[in-house]
Amino acid sequence: GENVEQHPSTLSVQEGDSAVIKCTYSDSASNYFPWYKQELGKRPQLIIDIRSNVGEKKDQRIAVTLNKTAKHFSLHITETQPEDSAVYFCAALRVSGGYNKLIFGAGTRLAVHP
Amino acid sequence: EADIYQTPRYLVIGTGKKITLECSQTMGHDKMYWYQQDPGMELHLIHYSYGVNSTEKGDLSSESTVSRIRTEHFPLTLESARPSHTSQYLCASSVGATTEAFFGQGTRLTVV
Numbered sequence: 277g278e279n280v281e282q283h284p285s286t287l288s289v290q291e292g293d294s295a296v297i298k299c300t301y302s303d304s305a306s307n308y309f310p311w312y313k314q315e316l317g318k319r320p321q322l323i324i325d326i327r328s329n330v331g332e333k334k335d336q337r338i339a340v341t342l343n344k345t346a347k348h349f350s351l352h353i354t355e356t357q358p359e360d361s362a363v364y365f366c367a368a369l370r371v372s373g374g375y376n377k378l379i380f381g382a383g384t385r386l387a388v389h390p
Numbered sequence: 391e392a393d394i395y396q397t398p399r400y401l402v403i404g405t406g407k408k409i410t411l412e413c414s415q416t417m418g419h420d421k422m423y424w425y426q427q428d429p430g431m432e433l434h435l436i437h438y439s440y441g442v443n444s445t446e447k448g449d450l451s452s453e454s455t456v457s458r459i460r461t462e463h464f465p466l467t468l469e470s471a472r473p474s475h476t477s478q479y480l481c482a483s484s485v486g487a488t489t490e491a492f493f494g495q496g497t498r499l500t501v502v
Contacts, residue, residue, distance in 0.1 A: 308488040319480065319493040320433070327488060363431055369488060375446065377438060378423070378484075378491055383431035 280368050282381025290389055295356050297384045299366035300348040308369035309342060309349050310378075315362045323364075324351070356388045392417045396481050396494035403471055403501055411466045411497045413481035419492075420485065422464040426450060427478040427496070439464055471501040 279302045289295050301309075310325035326333045326340045326349065333340050337356075342349040353360055366381040394415040403409055415422065424437040425448075435448030439458040453475070454468050464483075468475055481494040 310490065312493075319495050321493070322490045325490070365431075365433060375438075375440065376488075377435060377448070379435065379449065380425075380433040383433070385431065 280366060280379050280381040282366050282384060284384060285382065286385045286387075288387045288389065289356055291356060291358060293356055295353045295360070295386055295388075297351045297364055297366065297386075298348060299350070299368075299381050300346075301368040302347065303368070303370050304344075304347065305371045306347075306368040307371070308378075309340070310367050311340060311351050312365045312367065312380075313362045314365065314383075320365060353386075356386075358388050358390055361386055361388045394481060394483050394492050394494040396479075396497050398497060399495060400498050401500070403499070405472055405501055407471050407501075409468050409471055409499070411479055411481075411499070413464045413466070413494055414462050415464075415483045415492070415494075416462060417483060417485070417492065418461070419483035420461065421483060421491075422458065423482045423484075423491065424448070424454075424456060424464070424466050425480045425482065426452065427480055429477070433480065437466065471499075473501045475499060475501050 282299045307328040312320040313323045314320040337354045339352045363383045363385050365383050370377045397412045420441045422439045425433045426436050434450035436452040437456040439445045478496050478498045480496045482491045484491040
């Protein structure tokens, strides 16, 4: 089955620096890779996603890259701000027996210090 | 307003009690999911449904059961709650497999 490994588990940066979170997946049939942000006490919310026919996608300060050959994808946040502090989850859509399951990584707790 | 709703938000219950966590969505989504979130962070898929009368178990073994009699409703039931069931339970829904999954606010369950 699909396993999604996420690193690092915690990340601390200074305001204005960049932050990079990396994930690897095991199922080569996976074709959809969303990233979610969960602020303290709130529900996870989608911030960006990428499909397997695209290598990179950018939305303002957030970008995601996908390397299908190596089966890894990364989230890049530039010019970090204190409000970026949250837990970030990567996920991969696993295709299994005609069913698709969204499997999440273990999460990265990002702290942005002013 | 189209959204996904979970009730209750918080529940403290005694060991051995039967409980049902409610999840309803008004977005017309066909796919619905239950995730268990550890106190640390991890989100574990415990149940999912692709439509009415369709339910499947997720990757994390769970003693809970689910039903999907109506498109908008996906309740989760624990027949006999135990302290090991203490966790946060998040319900989610999506219109397709490769589209955004929307999460509810979650139910934080404590079994004493």
